[in-house]
Amino acid sequence: MSKREMYESRTEELLLPIAKESGVEIYDVEYVREGSDYYLRAYIDSPLGVSITDCETVSRALSDALDREDFIPDAYILEVSSPGLGRALKKDKHLKKSIGQQVEVKLFKPQEDRKEFSGELVGFDGDTLTVREDQVERCFRRADIALVRLAFDF
Numbered sequence: 001m002s003k004r005e006m007y008e009s010r011t012e013e014l015l016l017p018i019a020k021e022s023g024v025e026i027y028d029v030e031y032v033r034e035g036s037d038y039y040l041r042a043y044i045d046s047p048l049g050v051s052i053t054d055c056e057t058v059s060r061a062l063s064d065a066l067d068r069e070d071f072i073p074d075a076y077i078l079e080v081s082s083p084g085l086g087r088a089l090k091k092d093k094h095l096k097k098s099i100g101q102q103v104e105v106k107l108f109k110p111q112e113d114r115k116e117f118s119g120e121l122v123g124f125d126g127d128t129l130t131v132r133e134d135q136v137e138r139c140f141r142r143a144d145i146a147l148v149r150l151a152f153d154f
Helices: 003-022 052-069 092-097
Strands: 025-034 037-045 077-081 102-111 114-124 128-133 136-141 145-150
Touching (some): 003 052, 037 052, 092 114
Parallel strands (some): 037 077
Antiparallel strands (some): 102 145, 128 136
C-alpha cells in the first residue's frame, strides 16, 4: 500500500463515524499533490444533497480527529465538499449506482477516432463499462478510461 493509499484509507476510517453522525455518506477521499501543496479532500454526499453547513460540520470534526491521530507528517490542506454535479465515477460503487444515468467517458487513446463519448451507462461488470450513445452500445475497458463522470445538462 502506498503512502497516499494509506493516508486515504486511514482518513476514511476516521471519517466513517463522523459521516454517520452527520447524516451523510462518504463519496471519496483523496490525498493529492498540486504544485507544492498537498491536499486531503473528503467528498461527502446525501440523497437530500449536501449543504455548506454539512461540509463545515464534517470538516471541523474530521480536522479534530486528524489532529488527534497525526499520522500525516506533511503539511496539507483539508477540504470537505460535495462531489458536485459532474462528479467523477472512480470506484465500483459509484459506477454501479450510476447505471441508467448519462455519463461522459474520456479515453487515454482514441477509439473509433474519438477520445470522448457520452451516453447512458447501461452496464458495468468491474472490468468494462457499456455506454449507449445514439442507440449504439459501446464497451470500454476500464484500463483504457482516463475519466468517467456524470454528465449534466443545463
